[in-house]
Amino acid sequence: MPIGVERLKKRSDFLRVASVRRKWAAPGLVLQAACVPADQNDGRVRVGFTVTKKVGNSVVRNRVKRRLRAVAQNLIPGNAVPGWDYVLIGRHTTIKRDFKDLQTDLLTALNKVTLTQNKKNRSQS
Template sequence: MTHDAPKSTAGRLKSRPQFLAVREGEKLRGKYVLIEVLDHKAPEQAPRVGFTVTKKQGNAVERNRMRRRLREAVRLSAQFAMKPGHDYVIVARRDVLETPFEKLAGELTDRIANGPKPRPSGAARPRKV
């Protein structure tokens, strides 16, 4: 049995210091995920990606299912939007479980390719006087 699915070209973030370093980068907020991006200024390096699902999101079975869905969405579509020399940490929100896969993959790709969503003009937080 052979699989014709595309091979992943993105590397993996594995250690805690790597994940913590990415927290200093840009944050891309979406409905289903928060994506943290750090530019290493090394365009020859392949993009690296890591996944985080907090215990607040559910039990171990649910968290692993969220992680698997995100990993597959990145493998099939979002990895092609990732820029070389960048690290990405994808933090799942609870809605990842119920969202149709195509919608999840589309949002991931869109968020990575287009950067942060512009805020509507009236959506800024009120300032304390």
Template sequence: MKNKKIIKKNFEFQEIISKQEFYRNSSFVIYYTKNDKEYFRYGISVGKKLGNAVMRNKIKRQIRMMIQNQIKTSFEFSYDIIIIARNRMMQNSFDQNQKELKKLIVKFLK
């Protein structure tokens, strides 16, 4: 079964980022745009400056877990969001990163 809630295509990432609507803090940047679907979708981006492939995949897994814990993918809003990890994320613990992502999500939902 294909997961419809994940953004994977490069052109979709570029389209969302080009709208220039975002929130940021020291660990994350969240770009967002309204979509025409009845559910929200998310994409995760981790740059090559953050480490080798193993480290980048670990960061992506952690962000996915944070999203599952906080957003629960059952929101009734229809947005596409892109979460970009920043260097500061590597220095913080998982709990600190989760709190920072939650703060951004709260800003985004208001």
């Protein structure tokens, strides 16, 4: 991942992002997002990837994660809000979905999950 984007690796981070309940489901992926607490916020974007066993065996799950990492590497640095954590969840359709459609899904999801936060920031200014 490029500079400024780190990986989520700890289970506690994944659970914290899921507990915020800010998510968007697209045909190719599900995106969960959470703002980093103020005391830990250093302006970086962190991204985690997960795929359940329902999607397939380990070969299929790893392929789905590779596709999600590729999409995230292309789009997260320029489109994500600094100081946020994101979790990309693979779906059954991720493996067969066209790469351009996956990119569109991620861009739409990024806009939707951070839209209300951006509106709050604009109203406070």
